[in-house]
Amino acid sequence: MLITRHADAEAVLSDPRYVPPPVRQDAEEGTLAWLRAQVSRFSAGETHAGRRRLLVERLAALDPAELRPAARAMTSERDGDWRGVPTAVLGAALGVKDTSAVPAAAAGYLSGEESPEADAAVAELLELAGIPEITLLLQGHAATEALIENALRQAHPGDDIETLLNETLKQDPPLKATRRLDTQTGEEVTIDLVAANRDPSGGRTPHLTFGYGVRPCPAPAHALALAAGVLEALLHGKPARRPE
Numbered sequence: 001m002l003i004t005r006h007a008d009a010e011a012v013l014s015d016p017r018y019v020p021p022p023v024r025q026d027a028e029e030g031t032l033a034w035l036r037a038q039v040s041r042f043s044a045g046e047t048h049a050g051r052r053r054l055l056v057e058r059l060a061a062l063d064p065a066e067l068r069p070a071a072r073a074m075t076s077e078r079d080g081d082w083r084g085v086p087t088a089v090l091g092a093a094l095g096v097k098d099t100s101a102v103p104a105a106a107a108g109y110l111s112g113e114e115s116p117e118a119d120a121a122v123a124e125l126l127e128l129a130g131i132p133e134i135t136l137l138l139q140g141h142a143a144t145e146a147l148i149e150n151a152l153r154q155a156h157p158g159d160d161i162e163t164l165l166n167e168t169l170k171q172d173p174p175l176k177a178t179r180r181l182d183t184q185t186g187e188e189v190t191i192d193l194v195a196a197n198r199d200p201s202g203g204r205t206p207h208l209t210f211g212y213g214v215r216p217c218p219a220p221a222h223a224l225a226l227a228a229g230v231l232e233a234l235l236h237g238k239p240a241r242r243p244e
Helices: 006-014 032-036 045-060 064-077 085-094 102-106 116-126 131-154 161-171 193-198 220-235
Strands: 177-182 188-192
Touching: 006 188, 006 193, 032 116, 045 131, 064 085, 064 220, 085 102, 085 131, 085 220, 102 116, 102 131, 116 131, 131 161, 131 220, 161 193, 161 220, 177 193, 188 193
Parallel strands: none
Antiparallel strands: 177 188
């Protein structure tokens, strides 16, 4: 079933009977598939609640107000070459200094597409950090970079960053759809986030890009801070040039 109305999407996201489609539980330890079976995003019930608490506790030690200027400074230092900046800044804040394996691991994190490259990247990250830190890096990598890229498509120099980000999250979100499984009927439900966000009957209700109800994103402030810092450097200032 496809859901496109804002009210219907809110109802599904608020009902605990709807859970993420299950992921396989028999993967070899240290692989991408194994990691997906260990994280909060793909779990339900008390397991999800416990894993989410670990993320929230870890995030509580990170001040978004510090992430924003760090992202701006790094973008300027790289002469506006912003790719990888959100991950590097978040990694440094989490104590993970080497985030070079994150893109390869993140490539199949949401889709479940397995590959030797993704498995090797996960194994490398497990040598550097715990599952909560890896979870935050993988979930933040693709989503935050896509948010910045989508915002830049409609941006103009001098734009108000907060307004730009809010409109992008509503009109062109990095995640276009999310799936749930109805545990009572076995039916899979797909929520079209773009359509739901734009639903005229929703009025001025908030966008659903960061989730809603029982499974909201645990780090919207952190993601927005990273994206805002990059966009500030690109739209409000001249990137610092390196010495010749």
